[in-house]
Amino acid sequence: MKNFSLLRPRSLDEARKALVDGAPKAAPRGAGLDILDHLKEGLPAPDALVELRRIEGETGLSLRAATAGADGLELGALSTLSQLAESPILSGPYAALAEAAGQAATPSIRNMATLGGNLLQRPRCWYYRDRELVCLKKGGDLCLAISGDNRYHAILGGGPAFYVHPSSLATPAMALDARVRIHGESPREMPLDELFVGPAEDPSREHRLAPGEVLTHLILPTPEAGARSAYFALREKQSHDWPLVEAAVALRLEGGTIRHARIVLGHVAPLPWRASEAEAKLVGQKPSVELFARTAELALAPARPMTGNAYKVPAARGALRHALHRASGLELPA
Amino acid sequence: MPTQLLRLRVNGRHEEVAAPTHWTLLELLRYRLDLIGSKQGCDKGDCGACTVQIDGRPVLACLTLAAKAETREVTTVEGLGFMGGAEGCHPLQDAFDRWDAAQCGFCTPGILMSAEALIRRLGRPVTRDEVRDALAGNLCRCTGYTKILDAIVDASERIHDAGEAASA
Numbered sequence: 001m002k003n004f005s006l007l008r009p010r011s012l013d014e015a016r017k018a019l020v021d022g023a024p025k026a027a028p029r030g031a032g033l034d035i036l037d038h039l040k041e042g043l044p045a046p047d048a049l050v051e052l053r054r055i056e057g058e059t060g061l062s063l064r065a066a067t068a069g070a071d072g073l074e075l076g077a078l079s080t081l082s083q084l085a086e087s088p089i090l091s092g093p094y095a096a097l098a099e100a101a102g103q104a105a106t107p108s109i110r111n112m113a114t115l116g117g118n119l120l121q122r123p124r125c126w127y128y129r130d131r132e133l134v135c136l137k138k139g140g141d142l143c144l145a146i147s148g149d150n151r152y153h154a155i156l157g158g159g160p161a162f163y164v165h166p167s168s169l170a171t172p173a174m175a176l177d178a179r180v181r182i183h184g185e186s187p188r189e190m191p192l193d194e195l196f197v198g199p200a201e202d203p204s205r206e207h208r209l210a211p212g213e214v215l216t217h218l219i220l221p222t223p224e225a226g227a228r229s230a231y232f233a234l235r236e237k238q239s240h241d242w243p244l245v246e247a248a249v250a251l252r253l254e255g256g257t258i259r260h261a262r263i264v265l266g267h268v269a270p271l272p273w274r275a276s277e278a279e280a281k282l283v284g285q286k287p288s289v290e291l292f293a294r295t296a297e298l299a300l301a302p303a304r305p306m307t308g309n310a311y312k313v314p315a316a317r318g319a320l321r322h323a324l325h326r327a328s329g330l331e332l333p334a
Numbered sequence: 335m336p337t338q339l340l341r342l343r344v345n346g347r348h349e350e351v352a353a354p355t356h357w358t359l360l361e362l363l364r365y366r367l368d369l370i371g372s373k374q375g376c377d378k379g380d381c382g383a384c385t386v387q388i389d390g391r392p393v394l395a396c397l398t399l400a401a402k403a404e405t406r407e408v409t410t411v412e413g414l415g416f417m418g419g420a421e422g423c424h425p426l427q428d429a430f431d432r433w434d435a436a437q438c439g440f441c442t443p444g445i446l447m448s449a450e451a452l453i454r455r456l457g458r459p460v461t462r463d464e465v466r467d468a469l470a471g472n473l474c475r476c477t478g479y480t481k482i483l484d485a486i487v488d489a490s491e492r493i494h495d496a497g498e499a500a501s502a
Binding site for chain 2 (some may be wrong): 241
């Protein structure tokens with residue numbers, strides 16, 4: 001494994017300083033699972049890890065806590081996936097996020113992996129993850145997925161690189177209109193979808209945090225009465241596997257009519273994929289099998305599969321129908 | 335190579351040990367403390383053979399920096415006997431023996447640590463489905479898992495019965 005130095009700041013300001021001083025070869029570390037993978041596999045990796053777990057006091061506590069405030073739920077970036085999956089606070093309207101957290105990886109990895117790390121992990125594309133192979137993310141001039149084995153790659157929004165976004169928590173979080181809080185030169189917040197950078201803008205990165213900035217919290221706004229959500233993922237194996245496709249849905253019903261809808265598809269595009277057009281068609285309608293089938297058609301209409309991943313189009317339609325039915329409480333036809 | 339002095343508790347004992355800063359907990363256990371029960375299999379979080387417990391929760395020692403375990407309570411398969419109360423075999427180890435739940439044995443230490451955490455967390459006899467979920471990250475290539483599930487369910491029943499008898 002590549003060697004590195006380990007810095008242990010006691011405050012976010014000290015962490016920021018260490019990250020700025022060490023830029024661009026310093027990285028903040030939560031559980032460090034993906035960073036460790038990069039260090040062991042000979043992939044581009046930092047020289048200095050800035051440990052966030054030693055941050056003390058109330059800030060330290062809030063980084064690993066889930067608290068309900070006036071503006072909604074604040075989830076600390078160091079919360080583990082196990083914590084999120086088991087948290088009673090993430091029930092009801094927030095259920096999609098807990099469901100996604102509880103299905104990711106394995107129990108022992110969920111005991112370690114953090115919310116912040118899940119959102120900011122690098123893509124799992126096998127061309128990126130092989131140190132010998134060319135990749136736009138590693139400064140190469142070619143995305144091998146185009147002519148190679150692209151069974152797990154993008155069917156929506158790809159180009160010039162065709163990886164899919166790896167975060168299973170980003171999918172439900174975006175459906176729940178999440179924001180992120182960032183500690184930097186001045187603290188700032190932004191909608192989660194603005195945090196992410198797609199390959200057309202810059203294939204070398206997936207987020208727009210500046211050096212020294214640390215993602216500290218995910219904020220889920222308080223939903224209105226009647227809000228509910230659901231998550232559904234398809235995998236080749238029942239556990240310990242990345243999703244082939246996933247869907248998260250947030251709905252608000254009023255007297256049996258849909259008043260608000262958010263649909264986000266995961267593992268189909270380089271970004272968590274918001275299906276805005278399909279959402280719009282749901283509003284003002286009453287849940288029905290036909291409506292949800294049409295919605296799924298519409299959401300996948302722009303799909304452009306590659307040579308080996310056409311199966312993802314019907315798979316994503318199916319995942320979305322599952323999520324829509326579960327969120328609305330309408331039974332899925334056999 | 336930069337080294338660090340780490341203080342941690344392993345299987346109830348205080349340990350003070352110097353190791354390179356970039357070592358994982360697994361390397362520290364195996365190559366400094368000679369606790370070679372935890373196995374170095376894939377070394378990247380895929381196989382679960384290195385599963386240990388930190389503060390009672392199963393984690394992967396190959397993906398944990400040694401530095402992270404500082405001031406925490408680490409339990410490895412070598413400490414499992416003590417967790418049964420009496421010295422010697424833990425009821426899980428006894429059940430694995432009776433059910434022939436180990437073949438090559440490489441995955442066994444990790445499976446025992448995942449299973450012990452499950453039984454302790456639920457505090458009652460466990461079901462096969464619960465064991466399947468809890469072992470989702472522990473690969474076994476020999477047994478087909480059947481005997482492993484049998485042994486863990488059996489051990490959980492015996493642990494529960496012993497608890498009932500003790501409190502009666």
